[in-house]
Amino acid sequence: MRVVWSQEARADIRAIYAYRARFSPSGARALLKTIRSRALQLQDFPDSGRVVPEMNNPYMRELIEGDFRIVYERFPDRV
Secondary structure (H helix, E strand, O other), X not given: OEOOOOHHHHHHHHHHHHXXXXXXXXXXXXXXXXXXXXXXXXXXXXXXXXXXXXXXXXXXXXXXXXXXXXXXXXXXXXX
């Protein structure tokens, strides 16, 4: 299973990093590493996230990592 990041997700990651790096560059790098690691677990476990409650769509799922929601859509060959 491939993990494909949308343009919006890439922009969000950049914004999270920029904000956090103002206070702690090493903390920002560690946070992004953790978020990416969680997202990459979807390669092996694409259904590991729960269904997003407010979307009522079984293919829209989310992982929770700290204060962040990693929302993804499940396709047959990618997330």
